[in-house]
Amino acid sequence: FNVFVYVGKRLWDIELMAIEVDNLYQAGVLDKDLYMQAKLVLRKEHRIEEELNQENKSPY
Template sequence: MKTLYEVQQVLKRYGIFIYVGKRLWDIELMMIELKKIHEQGLIEDDEYFKAYLVLKQEHRIEEQKEMENKE
């Protein structure tokens, strides 16, 4: 798992569709939902950690873009 799209496909398997309108907020909500399905034991640890790392990386990229736009 390497892309945000792949993480979205994982969440879609559980009926979770996220679109808030701001990419950063979408990523944050995906993190919350991913954590919930992991805590419920619906997703394997390895898949969870791969998806979480993708989300963390994408979140970092979006934060950097916002910082650059403010400067």
């Protein structure tokens, strides 16, 4: 849809995109297949980003 999302942190970007995809689906802009594909990609990227953040946290 030619939309750029940037709120300063990749994890936040992914969360905002997930909310926007939900809104687009509820408004009837996205069909169910495209909605499900987008949600799966965003869920995967969110998990990856959380894992990277956990690895980069130092206990010191």
